[in-house]
Amino acid sequence: MSEIREVIIKTDKLATDKYQVNMGPQHPSTHGVLRLLVTLEGEKVLNVQPHSGYIHSGIEKMCEAISYPQIIHLTDRMDYLSAHMNNEAVALCVENALQVEVPDRVKYIRTIMDELARLASHQLWWCVFGMDLGALTTFFYGLRDREHILDIFEETCGARMTVSYSTPGGLMFDIHPNFQKRVKDFIKYFRTKLPEYDKLLSGNVILRERTEGIGHLSYKDAIDFGVTGPSGRASGFSCDVRKHNPYSAYPFVKFNEILDHRCDTLARYEVRILEMYESLNIIEQLIDNIPEGDYAVKMKGVLKLPEGEFYQRVETARGEFGVFIVSDGKKNPYRVKFRSPGFSNLFALNNMTKGHKIADLVAIMSTLDLIIPDIDR
Amino acid sequence: MDIYNFTTLTHNIHTGLAQSFAPWLATTIEWVIVGVAYLLFVALFGLFLVYAERKVCAAFQQRLGPMRVGKWGLLQTIADFIKLLMKELIMPRKADWFLYNLAPFIVIIASFLAIAALPFAPGLQSMDFDIGVFYLTAVSSVGVIGILLAGWSSNNKYSLIGAMRSGAQILSYELSVSLSLLTMVVFAGTMQFSAIVEGQRDAWFIFSGHIPAIIAFVVFLIAGTAETNRGPFDLAEAESELVAGFHTEYSGIKFAMFFLAEYINLFIISAVAATVFLGGWMPLHFGNLESFNHVMDFIPPVIWFFGKVLFVIFVIMWFKWTFPRLRVDQILTLEWKYLLPINLVNILLMALVVLTKFHF
Numbered sequence: 001m002s003e004i005r006e007v008i009i010k011t012d013k014l015a016t017d018k019y020q021v022n023m024g025p026q027h028p029s030t031h032g033v034l035r036l037l038v039t040l041e042g043e044k045v046l047n048v049q050p051h052s053g054y055i056h057s058g059i060e061k062m063c064e065a066i067s068y069p070q071i072i073h074l075t076d077r078m079d080y081l082s083a084h085m086n087n088e089a090v091a092l093c094v095e096n097a098l099q100v101e102v103p104d105r106v107k108y109i110r111t112i113m114d115e116l117a118r119l120a121s122h123q124l125w126w127c128v129f130g131m132d133l134g135a136l137t138t139f140f141y142g143l144r145d146r147e148h149i150l151d152i153f154e155e156t157c158g159a160r161m162t163v164s165y166s167t168p169g170g171l172m173f174d175i176h177p178n179f180q181k182r183v184k185d186f187i188k189y190f191r192t193k194l195p196e197y198d199k200l201l202s203g204n205v206i207l208r209e210r211t212e213g214i215g216h217l218s219y220k221d222a223i224d225f226g227v228t229g230p231s232g233r234a235s236g237f238s239c240d241v242r243k244h245n246p247y248s249a250y251p252f253v254k255f256n257e258i259l260d261h262r263c264d265t266l267a268r269y270e271v272r273i274l275e276m277y278e279s280l281n282i283i284e285q286l287i288d289n290i291p292e293g294d295y296a297v298k299m300k301g302v303l304k305l306p307e308g309e310f311y312q313r314v315e316t317a318r319g320e321f322g323v324f325i326v327s328d329g330k331k332n333p334y335r336v337k338f339r340s341p342g343f344s345n346l347f348a349l350n351n352m353t354k355g356h357k358i359a360d361l362v363a364i365m366s367t368l369d370l371i372i373p374d375i376d377r
Numbered sequence: 378m379d380i381y382n383f384t385t386l387t388h389n390i391h392t393g394l395a396q397s398f399a400p401w402l403a404t405t406i407e408w409v410i411v412g413v414a415y416l417l418f419v420a421l422f423g424l425f426l427v428y429a430e431r432k433v434c435a436a437f438q439q440r441l442g443p444m445r446v447g448k449w450g451l452l453q454t455i456a457d458f459i460k461l462l463m464k465e466l467i468m469p470r471k472a473d474w475f476l477y478n479l480a481p482f483i484v485i486i487a488s489f490l491a492i493a494a495l496p497f498a499p500g501l502q503s504m505d506f507d508i509g510v511f512y513l514t515a516v517s518s519v520g521v522i523g524i525l526l527a528g529w530s531s532n533n534k535y536s537l538i539g540a541m542r543s544g545a546q547i548l549s550y551e552l553s554v555s556l557s558l559l560t561m562v563v564f565a566g567t568m569q570f571s572a573i574v575e576g577q578r579d580a581w582f583i584f585s586g587h588i589p590a591i592i593a594f595v596v597f598l599i600a601g602t603a604e605t606n607r608g609p610f611d612l613a614e615a616e617s618e619l620v621a622g623f624h625t626e627y628s629g630i631k632f633a634m635f636f637l638a639e640y641i642n643l644f645i646i647s648a649v650a651a652t653v654f655l656g657g658w659m660p661l662h663f664g665n666l667e668s669f670n671h672v673m674d675f676i677p678p679v680i681w682f683f684g685k686v687l688f689v690i691f692v693i694m695w696f697k698w699t700f701p702r703l704r705v706d707q708i709l710t711l712e713w714k715y716l717l718p719i720n721l722v723n724i725l726l727m728a729l730v731v732l733t734k735f736h737f
Contacts, residue, residue, distance in 0.1 A: 019534065021534045027620065028620060043705055043706075130701065133701035133702060134608055134611065134700075135700060136434075136438070137434075137437050137698050139438075140439055141439070206609060206700050206701045206703055206707075207701050210701060210703070210704060357704055357706065358538070359612075359618050359704045360704065
């Protein structure tokens with residue numbers, strides 16, 4: 001007691017202290033097993049130190065022991081919401097290495113699937129973002145619409161999330177006869193539902209207050225940290241691989257890269273909402289024009305890449321995803337490295353949250369749209 | 378309508394007991410009867426509110442809510458409650474044993490004390506004294522001590538942050554609740570709940586007090602929601618930030634007590650809103666429409682009271698399932714920079730309205 005009194009007398013005010021809180025690995029807002037060591041002063045966040053690796057599954061190492069078509073199935077498990085984009089990255093990388101040109105039909109279908117996956121991912125992000133801010137109803141609105149996309153996936157790919165649909169040389173199987181009709185139905189349906197998202201959350205004054213000017217990530221920092229995807233574009237960093245390094249059917253379609261220069265949480269929110277509209281536009285341009293033809297090129301039974309290093313990047317729902325394969329000419333790669341967007345985005349968190357409140361930390365983390373297996377791999 | 382008046386019934390019970398037993402025994406029996414009645418009411422109404430909340434929230438979220446246990450899931454909350462009763466009580470290792478166990482009782486006792494002053498129907502009120510409004514605001518603020526103790530004694534940083542948030546929030550919003558009630562006290566000219574209800578025989582205060590009364594009602598709803606720690610002001614137990622806030626470390630029946638207290642507080646806030654602004658158990662009367670007023674009189678006061686309470690509860694639930702949560706600094710800004718000045722001006726306005734007799 002006398003000690004406390006002494007401190008009070010000395011500092012002339014109540015003594016305060018910094019303290020540390022472990023957010024995670026089991027915490028509702030980290031959406032998985034991410035651990036953040038947060039240093040706080042009262043409610044103020046002083047430092048955030050992410051500790052990843054709690055669900056590290058050694059995918060890169062496993063790739064060294066299996067053949068190229070088998071790698072596809074592991075990539076599903078990394079960023080499970082952008083499963084199809086991950087598949088495609090590996091498929092494109094192997095195709096480029098073997099110098100195989102896939103038919104246009106494959107390119108179109110891949111692109112449509114990419115955009116459907118992006119929509120599904122952004123929908124789930126929207127649900128969870130609302131929930132992180134305390135608006136629990138968004139969760140059910142988003143999942144309601146996402147269900148339609150997953151049904152389309154299920155019909156064509158046989159799986160709802162881990163689709164494993166793209167494979168070196170084309171696709172696993174042709175699209176389901178209902179595919180085009182269902183996708184068109186979905187676009188029509190979702191065009192009526194997307195404005196509901198704005199009505200329920202975007203225009204809400206509390207949401208605006210909570211997000212405007214919070215979590216500033218400057219243009220320079222976005223580039224320095226390698227923050228890509230919608231989070232990077234919200235800082236004005238033009239980083240859309242679909243635009244700058246087009247692959248599959250992206251050269252054939254017209255779409256805008258959504259850029260925002262406000263750099264805050266609200267900007268990241270709005271970029272994602274607008275991207276959903278763009279995804280719908282892209283699918284609309286492609287869905288009626290899927291060319292006839294084969295759904296895959298006839299490939300050899302055992303794929304052997306020529307000796308060398310190969311890199312392919314694609315745009316997933318979270319940002320730039322890269323596959324780097326070092327081959328020594330055998331049927332399995334010598335070394336595989338995945339450049340996952342979540343990993344780079346996560347480490348910008350400390351920079352963005354300094355001086356904000358705990359509640360802002362949760363909101364900022366949510367707009368980075370982190371998928372933990374994508375970070376840990 | 379006199380047949381709906383409970384005064385005779387309670388009076389008969391009292392005289393019956395007084396004639397059959399010694400005075401001290403009669404009083405004790407009366408206490409027990411009243412206590413059991415309140416306990417039963419709180420337990421049953423709490424269960425009902427949990428069920429209602431789940432159904433209302435399900436309706437907002439395009440779901441069905443509980444449907445499996447019993448018809449339309451009616452028995453779901455009872456099953457849940459039995460589950461909570463049977464759960465193991467886990468206490469964190471370095472928790473303060475005494476305070477940790479005391480906290481849920483303080484929270485629930487505060488709720489019980491507050492509920493005692495509410496008039497449910499003519500004659501159906503256990504404590505009708507002349508400082509009813511004052512008493513209610515006083516005892517309802519005791520609950521925050523329980524929340525602070527729970528957060529402090531749990532030996533968990535999340536709990537502590539939740540408790541501190543809750544303390545800051547409830548202490549601030551206490552002002553708005555009291556001041557908006559004070560506005561209506563100025564209008565009614567009394568602090569006695571039964572007299573306040575009686576004063577609304579011709580027109581409910583929200584109609585007769587027009588602009589200042591409506592402002593006070595809106596402020597009261599906002600501040601009341603904040604007082605009960607419900608969304609969008611549920612900072613104290615912000616799930617996505619603090620896991621479960623101050624009651625993170627509580628399990629089983631102790632958790633159930635916090636849970637029940639939250640719903641009783643919801644009921645109290647709604648009941649006060651209904652009593653002070655919407656006429657309590659008074660039927661809806663319109664000036665000279667004799668036949669209409671007569672028909673309204675046939676609906677029992679208890680139904681009027683609970684109808685209004687449930688309406689207010691529905692509105693508060695509506696907030697919760699629609700809005701995102703505010704941040705802790707925003708919540709204090711809202712109170713100190715907006716609600717409090719509005720309230721002070723509103724009292725002045727109400728005083729002017731009363732002085733100039735510019736009301737209905």
